[in-house]
Amino acid sequence: xxxxxxxxxxxxxxxxxxxxxxxxxxxxxxxxxxxxxxxxxxxxxxxxxxxxxxxxxxxxxxxxxxxxxxxxxxxxxxxxxxxxxxxxxxxxxxxxxxxxxxxxxxxxxxxxxxxxxxxxxxxxxxxxxxxxxxxxxxxxxxxxxxxxxxxxxxxxxxxxxxxxxxxxxxxxxxxxxxxxxxxxxxxxxxxxxxxxxxxxxxxxxxxxxxxxxxxxxxxxxxxxxxxxxxxxxxxxxxxxxxxxxxxxxxxxxxxxxxxxx
Numbered sequence: 001x002x003x004x005x006x007x008x009x010x011x012x013x014x015x016x017x018x019x020x021x022x023x024x025x026x027x028x029x030x031x032x033x034x035x036x037x038x039x040x041x042x043x044x045x046x047x048x049x050x051x052x053x054x055x056x057x058x059x060x061x062x063x064x065x066x067x068x069x070x071x072x073x074x075x076x077x078x079x080x081x082x083x084x085x086x087x088x089x090x091x092x093x094x095x096x097x098x099x100x101x102x103x104x105x106x107x108x109x110x111x112x113x114x115x116x117x118x119x120x121x122x123x124x125x126x127x128x129x130x131x132x133x134x135x136x137x138x139x140x141x142x143x144x145x146x147x148x149x150x151x152x153x154x155x156x157x158x159x160x161x162x163x164x165x166x167x168x169x170x171x172x173x174x175x176x177x178x179x180x181x182x183x184x185x186x187x188x189x190x191x192x193x194x195x196x197x198x199x200x201x202x203x204x205x206x207x208x209x210x211x212x213x214x215x216x217x218x219x220x221x222x223x224x225x226x227x228x229x230x231x232x233x234x235x236x237x238x239x240x241x242x243x244x245x246x247x248x249x250x251x252x253x254x255x256x257x258x259x260x261x
Contacts, residue, residue, distance in 0.1 A: 011117045011174075012044040012101045017231040020049040027051045027096060028079040031162075035100045035173050039166035044101035046234050048227060051090030053077065055194050058084050066199045073197075083160040083175070086143035089190045093182025093211070095223075096175065097122075097230060103163075103172045111161055115147040118159055118174045122149055125233040126156075129225065131215045133157065140205040142191040143177075154210035155179075180226050184209035 024030055027049055038045050054077030061067060062080060071078055079090075090096075099118070106114075119135045126133045126149075137146050138155040149157035162173040179187070188206040195202045212226055219225055 011099065011114075011121060011234075014044045014046040014099065014101075014234050017046045017048055017235045019227055019231065020047065023050045023052045023091075025052045025076060026079065027090070027098075028056060028081050031081075031098050031100070031173060031175070034098060035162070035164055035171045036166060038100040038102055039169040039171045042102055042169070044099070046100075047096075047098045048230060049096050049098065050092070050094060051079075051096065053091035054079065055087050055089055055190070056081050057087045057194075060084070061087070061198065064198055066197065070194070070197045081160070081162070082164070083162045085145060085158075085160055087191060087194055088143045088158060088177055089182075089187050091182070093180055093213075094187075095178045095180050095226070095230075097178065097234075099174045099234070100171055103170055106163075106170065106172060108163070111163075114161060114172060114174055115159060118176060119147055119149055119157075121233055122157060122176060122178075122230075125229045126212070128229045129212065129216045129219060129222075131156075131212065138208050141208040142188065142204045149176075151210050151215050154184075155208055156210050156212065156215070178226075179209065179211040180223055181213045182211060184211060184214075 030047075030049070034045050034047060054074065056079045059080055059082060062071075103110075116135070123133045131151060133149040133151050133156055135147055136150050136153075137144055138148050138150050138153065141148070141155040143158050144155075145158065147159045148155045149159075156179055158177045160175045162175070164171055164173070185206040188204050188209060191204050192202075195204075213222060216222060
């Protein structure tokens with residue numbers, strides 16, 4: 001596969017993308033499993049998945065005074081991730097891309113190159129849908145950061161990273177949360193509601209978000225087409241051929257086009 005970025009760190013060839021047909025109730029735990037699989041198998045892995053309705057919060061949230069009450073109220077709808085950033089909603093209309101690979105020679109100084117490579121590859125996929133997305137911060141959006149992907153100044157994708165060692169093997173996880181068909185107003189309301197429960201006066205603005213449904217509203221079968229271009233973007237190491245299915249629980253492993261069942 002041709003390098004997707006000219007920086008010190010490039011995204012590796014993934015070979016295939018595993019598309020999970022059913023929402024994952026514990027997607028963050030699964031990401032830890034995928035990182036371990038990348039370490040022990042010494043290969044890059046890629047997963048496209050949806051979460052069940054809820055939120056993902058950074059670990060520092062668990063130190064807040066109201067955390068125990070909020071966690072008891074919402075139960076498994078709340079997931080805690082190792083990376084930083086802010087809270088993000090999960091549920092229908094949101095797809096997550098999780099990439100994990102061994103990176104023995106990488107250092108923390110390479111994090112920006114990983115973000116740049118991830119955003120470049122995602123932007124290339126969205127361009128095939130007629131959507132031009134660029135990396136930028138979007139003030140007023142939930143989990144804002146320098147490496148969002150935005151369309152006309154509105155956030156479409158949020159990104160995050162986690163680095164972890166498994167013995168002598170270092171693994172990088174690059175994650176993208178993609179707003180495909182979810183309503184930006186409803187997402188913002190959910191994020192603001194949880195922030196209020198946690199004791200934060202931090203209102204996010206719905207006009208800072210967009211979705212692929214808004215930006216590519218004329219596209220037929222948008223979700224299936226989105227999964228297809230993402231799978232093709234991140235799985236170009238193998239020659240094109242009919243998609244094949246391998247046993248991976250609820251997932252369909254594909255070396256080309258992806259389509260949910």
